[in-house]
Amino acid sequence: MSESVTANQSASPLSADSDDDRSVKLSCKGLWKIFGDDADEAREFLERYGGRPSSEALDKAGLTPAVRDASLDVHDGEIFVIMGLSGSGKSTIIRCLSLLLQPTVGELVFEGQDLLACSRKELIDIRRHKMGMVFQHFALLPHLTVLGNVTFPLEIQGVDRATREQRAMEVIELVGLGGRELDFPRALSGGQQQRVGIARSLASEPELWFLDEPFSALDPLIRREMQDEFLRLQRLLHKSIVFITHDFDEAIRLADRIAIMNQGEIVQVGTPEDLVVRPATPYVEEFTRNVARSKVLSARSIMTAPVDGTDYGGEVKPGDRISSFAGDLVASGKPFVVVNRRGTRIGQVDREAVIAILAESA
Structure with a gap:
C-alpha cells in the first residue's frame, strides 16, 4: 500500500473536526485475499516475499490477488465508502471484512476482538447479532411476505415469534413500508424490495452494517430516493457503515470518508474533499477529475x-x-x-x- 494513504489519513478533516473522538469499530491491516489452487501455498508465498510480492512474482506463481495489503479503520458511527472501477477489489474486500470470504493473511479486528482468531461458533454469533448486510440484488425469499422476510434472520437466531414480529414491524415502519407487511415481494417495486432488504438487515440491530452496491440496480430517480432514505436512517440509527459503490456522485453524497481502490490496492483514504483537493496519486486525480467541485x-x-x-x-x-x-x-x-x-x-x-x-x- 502506498505511503500516501497514511499521510492522507493523518491530514484528514476527520481527525481535525468533530469526528476525532470516534472509536475504531472495525480495523484491518495488511489484508490480502489471493485466489489460487491452495490457500496454504498462497500464505507461504506471501511469507517468502515479506508480504510484498511484485505483480510479476504473483503472475509467475499463478496466483490472483483480489485484495493487496489493505489497511483501513472504520470509526464508530461513520459511513465509510469503498469505491473503485469494476475489478478493483471493492466487493472482495467487503466480503473479507464481513467474513463471507476468509482473507489469505492479515489482521481483522472488530470492537477490539481478533476475528481471524475466533472459533466458527463465535464468528456465527458475531455475524448473526452484530453485523448486517444488504446486497446489490435484493435476495428476498419469494415465498415469504414482507413480514416473513424481515423476521427470517430473527427466526434463525431463535427469537420467539411475538418478539420477532414486533421487532420486524418496527423496522418495516422505519423504512416506510407500513401497511405492506403482508405483501409478497412480487407485488413490490424495485425500490420497495430494496427497503425490505434494508429492513431485514436492520431487524437484528447490527452494530456494523455492510452495503454492497445496494442501489445500483435501481433507476436514477428511485436510487436518489433510496439515498435520501439511507441518510434519514443513518441520522436516526448512527450505525457504523461500510458502503460499496462505483458511483462517485453517490459516494460524495453519502460518505464521511472514502477509500479508493485500484487493482486490489487501497490507493487513498480521505474525505471527499481530501480526494478532490489533495489527490495522492495520478490515478486518484484522474478518478475525481470530473467531479463538480461545488x-x-x-x-x-x-x-x-x-x-x-x-x-x-x-x-x-x-x-x-x-x-x-x-x-x-x-x-x-x-x-x-x-x-x-x-x-x-x-x-x-x-x-x-x-x-x-x-x-x-x-
Whole structure:
C-alpha cells in the first residue's frame, strides 16, 4: 500500500473536526485475499516475499490477488465508502471484512476482538447479532411476505415469534413500508424490495452494517430516493457503515470518508474533499477529475479571515458544502460568515469565490 494513504489519513478533516473522538469499530491491516489452487501455498508465498510480492512474482506463481495489503479503520458511527472501477477489489474486500470470504493473511479486528482468531461458533454469533448486510440484488425469499422476510434472520437466531414480529414491524415502519407487511415481494417495486432488504438487515440491530452496491440496480430517480432514505436512517440509527459503490456522485453524497481502490490496492483514504483537493496519486486525480467541485468543497476550503463590521447575508458552518448555500449567497449579494460549533466567527465566504467554484463546476 502506498505511503500516501497514511499521510492522507493523518491530514484528514476527520481527525481535525468533530469526528476525532470516534472509536475504531472495525480495523484491518495488511489484508490480502489471493485466489489460487491452495490457500496454504498462497500464505507461504506471501511469507517468502515479506508480504510484498511484485505483480510479476504473483503472475509467475499463478496466483490472483483480489485484495493487496489493505489497511483501513472504520470509526464508530461513520459511513465509510469503498469505491473503485469494476475489478478493483471493492466487493472482495467487503466480503473479507464481513467474513463471507476468509482473507489469505492479515489482521481483522472488530470492537477490539481478533476475528481471524475466533472459533466458527463465535464468528456465527458475531455475524448473526452484530453485523448486517444488504446486497446489490435484493435476495428476498419469494415465498415469504414482507413480514416473513424481515423476521427470517430473527427466526434463525431463535427469537420467539411475538418478539420477532414486533421487532420486524418496527423496522418495516422505519423504512416506510407500513401497511405492506403482508405483501409478497412480487407485488413490490424495485425500490420497495430494496427497503425490505434494508429492513431485514436492520431487524437484528447490527452494530456494523455492510452495503454492497445496494442501489445500483435501481433507476436514477428511485436510487436518489433510496439515498435520501439511507441518510434519514443513518441520522436516526448512527450505525457504523461500510458502503460499496462505483458511483462517485453517490459516494460524495453519502460518505464521511472514502477509500479508493485500484487493482486490489487501497490507493487513498480521505474525505471527499481530501480526494478532490489533495489527490495522492495520478490515478486518484484522474478518478475525481470530473467531479463538480461545488458538491465536494466546503466553506472551510474557500473562506478568508472575517472582517469586523462586515454586513453578512447569512451564516454557514465550516463543513457545509458550497452547493448547499451557493444559491442563497449569490442571491444575497453579500458574504456569508462561517461559524464553528462554539458559535465563534472563524471566517467569511465571499460571493466572488463561490461564483468561481460554480463556474469551474459548470
